[in-house]
Amino acid sequence: MEKGNAMSETVVKINNLVKRYKELIALDNFSLEIKEGEVFGLLGPNGSGKTTTINCLLSLLTYDKGEVELFGEKMSPSRRDLKRRIGVVCQNVAVFDELTVYENIDYFCGLYIKDKKTRKQYVEDAIAFVDLNDFRKFYPKKLSGGLLRRLNIACGIAHKPDLIILDEPTVAVDPQSRNKILEGVVELNQKGATIIYTSHYMEEVEQICSRILIMDKGKEIASGTSEELKSKIKNTENVIVDVRRLPEEHMDGVKKLNHVYDVQYMGDKLTIKCDGGKHNITHVIEYFSDNNINYDRIYSELPTLNDVFLEITGKELRDKE
């Protein structure tokens, strides 16, 4: 999939945002900047402040300090002109149970678009975009989880906004629907929208985002493109070997190989972290062969954003599954 195009003006600018919930500091002098045309990923574990950032950005939440600008102008609750250019897909499905699919999309689009003809076209486009044409007369209760998420998206983007914020849109969604959603996001970006995508699924963020900001405890941990983030850490490659009952001396032996700086053995899986170098997997194969160690499988992985997060913070980006 293609990532975001070259950017020009700043669409979103947050400067030193501070938000407290009594004694808890949800955002601690947080700053970010998003350019037009970007697919910006906001990544962080549960409770890191992603949703709080979005809500402050949209002026739904008051904040204690800092500035928020959208499209070069100061954002406030009364800036309806700015709100007209924003579309949000909430984490929770926010639709009316008593209205059909069509009626829901029409309703929410109608909050932005007054002209009946234009709105009708937009609604049709939205239904087509999320592929809910066969379900337009269905009530939300009759839809599956994935279809419901698509409806949720349609309600958020029907009015063709310039800035679209998707707050964890693929939670509890089947893989097929998830792919569809991700494809849709890219399509929206290609049509000209700037996207802010928050998630704690690093694979999705890596897949579609042109730029990523990792946050934790209300602070920026790291930001940049996926490659830039990975280049910031020592780890350049992970070699994984499925081996049973590996003696301790071989752990040390593997560690002594070139460019290996860390070895972990857990659950019959040996993970060898390498910093730089080429053909690391070959060296490991040679070692196992030389020492007559039997193994089931060996493969190499590039480091993930989880590795980036782990290295910087010392903890996992997402709770182990």
Place this chain on the structure above:
Amino acid sequence: MHVYKAFFKVMTKYKLSIIIYTTIVIFMLFSLINAYSASEEEDVAEKKYTLLIVDNDNSELSKELVKFLGTKHYLEDGSYTDEQIKDMLYYQYISEYIVIPEGFGEKYEKASENSEASSLLQATYDEALPKGIFINMQIDQYLNAVKDYMNSGYTLEEASAKCTDAMDSSKYVSMQKKETVATQRVYTSFQFLPFGILTIIFSGVLPVIMCFNDAERKNRTIISSYKMTKRNFELILGSASLALVVTSLLVGLASASQNSEYIFTTSWWLSVTNSFVYTLSVTMLLSMITSLPLGINTEGSANTSTFITCIIGLSFSFLGGTFVDITILGDKVAKIGQFTPNYWYSVASRKIWYEGGNLSDVAESFGMQLLFGLVCLSIGLCFTRFFGEKKA
């Protein structure tokens, strides 16, 4: 007793609602008790009504008439506008508004049956109701008798005294059970309790039961090793515990505001027992309601539980004589009301406070309340058995 403990933990989330309902009920109870501020121990057969008399004559005769009426009825003080008087008459706060015009005393002496001087007093009252007729009968009787006595040579004062004496009903009217002195206050305060008990229990328990009966939470219990019957029993026990606390509180408050001579008497103990029997009956009714498919066992159905609380609370109270005494309600209503535990509560309460009833007199009423509860419990259990489990 795991579910039993959880019941109370969940209930703390709704404590504000319970507090609000309890506060309102207590407020209503005390307003009611204070409305009957004087102890009206009437053991004479003549009913006393409230009259508003305006004496524009101020003669000896008019004063004697007012004095006589003061011995028979309550006289309202104060000056009121026409509008206020109409309001008071309409709501029967006063039964009659009497104006004694100027010159009444002079015209009275000349009045005869066919003379124009009769119809001296202006009385405004509801002509359709017998109490106005009764009061007018008394006034005419008094004035005619005073005239006859005066014609026989007595002075006005003597004639008035003789009339008052002759019209003293205590000399020829007796009550069937003289030893029972029921006061309006204590009777009314206990009469109100069923409404308070039912409203608070329903408002406190229904949301908690809704919470436990949420489909997904209930399913967790069903697939666990915890028996559903044990779970249901503990929920009922939780409801009953709350009911017990609520009833104790209301009984305590109702009793605390009375004269101490009524407390710990046989009548008081019977009334307290009556209240607890009613509470038990209502708890069983509640268990039936939570078992029926009324749409209250789903999240977001707070409105439904509100409607149910109001409908049942108000209808049982009206039909059962909680608000309007059962002696006033017609036979038709009494027949329908017999299907409510409130009716039997009211019957027992009346027997206790007005007829000096003992346990054997009110046992039937207690039994009927419990029977109602058992029937509701059985229906609820049947529904749960045949429909509830399948749906889960």
Place this chain on the structure above:
Amino acid sequence: MFGRICIAELKRLVRSKKYMFWTFAFPIMLGTLFYFAFSTIYSSQKSETIPVVIEVTDNAINEYKVLQAFSNLDTDQMSNDLEQYYEDKAVAEAMGESFDKEIPISDETMDKIEDVQSYDDMKKYDLADFPYDYLKVDRSEIDNISKDDLPFIKVLNDLTYDDGNKMVEEVEGITHEEAEKMLSDGDIAGIITVDSMQDIYLLVNGNGVKHSILSTIISEYKLEAGKAIDTINDDHENLERSSEIMDESTESIEYIEAKSTAGDNKDPFIAYFYNLIAMIAIMGSTASLNVIVMSQANQSDVGIRVDMSPSIKIIHELAQLLAVVILQSIILIFTLTYLIFILGINFGGNITFIYLTTLLAGLVGDTLGFMIAHFGKIAIDKKEAFLMAIFLGGGFMSGLMYGDMKIIVEQKAPWFNRINPSAVITDAFYALNVFGVGPRYYRALMYILITSGVMLLIGCILSRRSSYKSL
């Protein structure tokens, strides 16, 4: 946009089956219940015949027999016959002839009759010694005197209300024990014991209006009987007219000029139906509460969408409120039509204004919910509990449960009746019934509009806040 939001909201409300069912069922159920409970009380109180058991002692019957006997005694004939007897005897004696004629009346009997100088003397007379031959009527008329011939019983049987209904009805064929039981159970109002013309006693088991009326009837009769006895005792020649005097009613003057109370429908129990309409109107506040809460970002996810949109929040909310007002108005009209045309309840007053008042009543409830919905970030169930408190407490204070409450509040704290939504509504209906369309009614309508306006304004002011400290 206003219209669209309003229509969308109407669709939502109408499609909610649970909401529609309870919103329509609740008023119908309560209205029907009230109809059964209250519609007949007033009419049954009017001209209610009072059931009693009357026990007449032998003493009373005997006394009346004596009264009748003396009243029908031909004393002239008796005197003439005696005079003739003594003349004949004197002649016979003078002529030395035997005189076998029987004395018409023995000296003893005569003495006894002459001893009767007053009513009390008459009461004690033993009819065994009475000279029945000198009765003006047939002896059987005296011997057959029964309970129903007594003046008091006749008076009781003749008493009627203005509409012709009998005031008192005797329950016959009952033993004393059965009568006591019936009295205890409330099946009769009293047991009247007639021991003599003046000795009449009443046993009751309560002090309601029925008992009071019985007491007054007896009191009146005793006074009249006392006067008659005094007349008889004034002149012993009146003894011969005793019966006539007893049956006479003395001149009785009615001193009261009756004026009717105001009101198209005087039945005070109609106030319960006013309170029913007020209750349904106030219950509408839960609908407006729920609808508005849906648009609040800190209460629902849909609210987040709405809050983020460029639509003017207050316009959005007013459109939703209008939808609730429309639906609630339909419900109220439906309920009112059911009450008036199906159950036949007479609300009193011009029917057009009754409908108008009802519609305005709905406004009070809807704006109340609108206002409460904007009270901070309190959870919706607590707001609903607060509404219930207003509904129950306000209803109680306006006489929903105890009819006297409203007037007591009016006396002790009249300001409360001006701010209590239930009281404001019921007062409008009451004013229409009792005072008709006039200043009092318009004033009541004004209170309704002011109350609604103030609540709407408060809601609008509180709605302006768009950001939250937390969601």
